[in-house]
Amino acid sequence: MSKPSSSSPPISRTVEAEPTIDVHAHVLLPAVEEAVAGHPGLAKARNLDARRNGxxxxxxxxxxxxxxxxLLTDAGARLAAMDKAGVDIQLVSPSPSHYHYWAHEDLAVHVCRLANVGTADHCAQAPERLRGLGLVPLQHPGLAPGLLDHALGLGLAGVEISSHAPRADGMRTVELSDPRLEPFWSRAEETGAVLFLHPFGCTLDERLDEWYLSNSVGQPTENAVAISHLIFSGVLDRHPGLKLVAAHGGGYLPTHMGRADHAWRSRPDARAGCAHEPSSYLRRLYFDSLVHDADSLRHLVRAAGADRVLLGSDFPFDMGTDDPVAALWKAELDEADFHAIRGTNAAGLLGTPTAVRAVPLPPDRS
Known part of the structure; x- marks a missing residue:
């Protein structure tokens, strides 16, 4: 079988295939920011964000x-950009700046409901092409199951979560291994909700406040820490049916699982929470393809399996890609894996209709 070329040369052939689906795209919701304006916690959170970024x-x-x-607010502009990139369907999630995990319970419920309704309304402008994700307040674990149900009741596919949240008492973070999140994981598993793990803010703080290390180093670090909490605590053993998608290819973790496996084999404290070698859990998760490097994408496919990688662009931010399909071509995967990542995997995950369309491919190199 021929492989796609390492770039995006002139097109010479097409195939009939399922739609191209981008699972990492964002929407801005002014109503959310209006709701939090003037709250003291907002100023404190923005000050922390400023310190972290520099x-x-x-x-x-x-x-x-x-x-x-x-592009972040106008559905027509979004659809035009999708057409230009050859993307048929986007899974749209709120900008992570809308998490507002500092909010008290009443405000947190209001924020999440606004985010859920706003995202649903945005996607309803083109329901055949836009699917949406809502928000839940990780800082208040007891509220998360009900707000997940709220999102699903609006027709959203699930919710977006960060890698951690500050505890309401301000003493320490709520990690994804927190036992109080067990009802949320149970409800997500029961309903088949999609959970999109997208960090916002790295707890290395001012150590990353130059050269945009807050994002280029901070985001993959937070992904690695969050997924490690899910693995080592046994969350994925207790909830094997979770549909959890990690942004940014899962960060550093998929390329460094050998060290995690060694710790699990060598130390009883590392082995106490999960039943199997940590690397085996990568095949229970999903990962977007946004790793910015062909070698890294090939490694992710080897580590997690081609059936666990989904196309992602981070639309429309500058740390994303304007042409996610071309980035996928560069990995020179075989055609079955190329199409699985381009859209088939996401269609199965989202339950998206699988109507075929003509998809351009690079020239046959066989």
């Missing part, structure tokens, strides 16, 4: 987001 990064990020407001 002034140079903030000076770049502000104008970058501003120029992308139409």
């Amino acid at each position: 002034p140079t990064a903030l000076a770049v990020s502000g104008p970058m987001v501003a120029e992308r407001i139409p």
